[in-house]
Amino acid sequence: MRNQNSSGGNPSITPRRGLPGMRSKLAGNAPLTAAFLGGSITEGAGASDADTTSWRTLTGAYLQRLYAGHPVRCINAGVGGTTSTFGAHRLQEHVLREGPVDLLFVEFSVNDGEDRGESIRGMEGIVRQCRRLSPETELIFVYTAADKNLTGYKPFNIAVHEEVADHYGIPSVDCAAKVYTMIHTGELDWRRFAPDGYHPLDAGHALYAGLVQEYLRQAIVPGGVQLEEAGAEETAVLIKEAEEKAVLPAPLDSRNYEYGGLLEYSAAEYSAAFRIQELQPGEPLMNWRFSTEHAHTNDPQADFSFTVTGQCAGLVLLYGPDSGIVEYSLNGGPYAEINLFDDWCLHAYRPILALFPVQAERGVLQVTVRNTGHKDSRSTGTGLRVLKLLYN
Template sequence: MAGELNSRGHPSLIPRRGLPGMRRRLAGNGPVTAAFLGGSITEGAGASEAEAMSWRALTGAYLQELYAGHPVRCINAGVGGTTSAFGAHRLQEHVLAEGRIDLLFAEFSVNDGEDRAESIRGMEGIVRQCRRLSPETELVFVYTAADKNLTGYKPFNIAVHEEVADYYGIPSIDCAAKVYTMIHTGELDWTRFAPDGYHPLDAGHALYAALVQEYLEQAITRGSVQASGEAAQHITGLPSPLDSGNYEYGGMLDYSAARYSAAFRFQKLKPEEPLMNWRFPAEHACTADPQAEFTFTVTGQCAGLVLLYGPDSGIIEYSLNGGPFAEINLFDDWCLNAYRPIPVLFPVRTEREILQVTVRNTERKDSRSTGNGLRVLKLLWN
C-alpha cells in the first residue's frame, strides 16, 4: 500500500479506493467544487489569516492550481467545537445545498469524544448521507493532531474513524501520525506548533496542507486509470450499516418549525452579546420565562436541538412522546464569555417512529449563570 510510513508502523496516507472521479475531472473543463466539513481547525483557527494560511485555504489554492482552466469553488463548512454527529446533521444545509460537490474533506477526530458509538454514527452518517444524496461526491477523512491523539499508537478517536473509513473505502490522511513522528524524531516542537494543544499556527497548517497535497497528487495526477475504474464500481450501492442508528438521515430544521408558548420572542443576538463558533444566520427563539415551553414533531430514530448557550443560559427539560422529563444543563466555562451553538441529541431509538418532543424551561440554573435564558437556534432530526 502506498503511503508515508511513520514510527507508529502504519502509513500517514491510506489511499483505499482513491479519487477516481477527481482524476476524471482533470480531463474535462467543467467546474470543480470542494467542501471542507469539520471543526475549528478546518475553519482556520490558529492560522494568522484563515482564508489564506489555514490548511483548508492552502488545499483550496492547490486545487485551483491543479485544475487550471476549471472554475474551482471551495466551501468552508468548518464550525468550531463541532463533532461528527453535528457534522452529519449540518451536511445538507452547509454543504449539499450548495449544489454539486466533487470532493468532501471530513475532519472530526479531534472534536469527537470517547463515545465510540456516537463517533461511528456521526462519521458513518456523513458517508452514507453523502453517497445517497450526492453519489458523485468523493470523500477524504483528515485526522489532525491534538494532545489526546499524540499519546501512542493508533489513538482511540482516529482508530474509530478508521473503522468507518476502512469499511467504506474512504481515503484517510493522518496528519496526527505525521506530527507524532516528527515530535519523536526531534523535528517538531509541539508546544510551538500548537501552543494551546489543538490549533496549529501557520507552520502547522502548512504541514497539514502539504500532506493533503501529497495525497491529492498521488491520487489524482499519478493514479492508475484501471484502478480508478475498478474503484468506481465499488460504490454502486451502500452496504448494511455498521450502526443502524447512524445519522444518515440527519438534518436541521429552522427554529420556526416548532410551536412556542407566548413567552418566546424571535430575535437576533444584540451587538453586546458576542457569538462564537457560528458564521451563519443566528435568528432564534428566545425566552427567560421559567414557565415557557415549546413542542415539535419529527419522524425518525432521533431528535434534538441546537441551542445558543451563553452567560445567561438556564437548565431545561425535555420529554419524548409524553415520557418522563430529563434535565439538560450544558453550561460550561465557555458560556461565561460568549454565546455559541450547542447541539443536544436525544437518545437514539431502535426504529424510525413519530417523535413528539416537548421542551420546557425551568427555574433552575448553573451557579455561574446570570439567568434562565433559553435560546433555540435549530431543531435536529434523523
C-alpha cells in the same frame, strides 16, 4: 495503473480505494466543488489569516492549480467545537445546500469524544448521507493533531474514525501521526507548532496542507499521467471503481445519522412568552458565523413543541452566560432535564447540540421542551434560546 492501496511510502497516508472520480474529472473542464467539513482547525483557527494560510485554503489553492482551466469552488463548512454528530446534521445545510460536491474533506478526530459508538454514528452518518444525496462525491478523512491524540501512533479517536474509513474504503491523511513522529525525532517543538495544544500556527497549517497535497498528487495524477494520456483499459477501471463506490455496504451501526439534518427554529410551536431575536452587536459569540436568529424566552413557564419523523430528534440551543436548565418529553414520556452549561458559557454564546436518545426504529417523534426556571450555579439567568431543531 498504480496500486490504489499503496501509500507511496508515507505511513501517514492510507489511500484505500483512492479518488477515481476526481482523477476522471481531469479530462474535462467542468466546474469543481470541494467542501471542508470539520471543526475549528478546518475553519482556520490558529492561522494568521484563515482565508489565506489555513490548511483548508492552501488545499483549495492547490486544487485550483491541479485542475487548471476548471472553475474550482471551495466551501468552508468548518465550525469550531463541533463533533462528527453535529457534522452529520449540518451536512445538508452547510455542504450540500447548493447541490452535489465533488470532493469532501472530513476532519473531526480532535473534537469527537471518548464515546466510540457516537463517533461511529457521526462519521458513518456523514459518509452514508453524502453517498445517498451526492453519490459522485469522493471523501477524504483528515486527522489533525492535539494533545489527546499525540499519545501514540493510532490513538483512540483516530482508530475509531479509521474503522469507518476501512469499512467504506475512504482514504485518510493522518497529520497527527506525522506530528507525533516529528516530535519524537526532534524535528518539531509541539508547543511552538500549536501553543494551545490544538490549533496550529501557519507552519502547522502548511504541514497539514502539504500532507493532503501529497496524497492528492498520488491519487489524482500518479506519475504525472493525465487521464487523457492513459489507455482505455485504465479509464474503464477508474469508471468501474467510481460506480462500485456508490454501492453502500451494511452499516456498522444501524443508529447512525445518515438521515440527520437541521430544521429552522420556526418549525416548532412556541408559547406566547417567546420572542424572535438575534444576538445584538457586542454580545459575545463563538463557534458560529451564520445567522443567530432564534426563539428566546426568560419565562420559567415557557414551552414549545415540534414533530419529526426519524430515529431521533434534538435541539441546537444558543447557550451562554444567562442560559438556564430545560427539560424535554419524547412522545408523552417523562421529562428529562438538560443542563448544557460549561466553563465556555461564562464567556460567550455558542450553539450546543442536545440530542435525545436514539430510538431502535424510525417513526414519528413528538417532542415537548419546557423551561424549568432552574439554572446552573455559574449562570446569571434562566434564558432559553432555540437556534435550530434536529432530526434523523
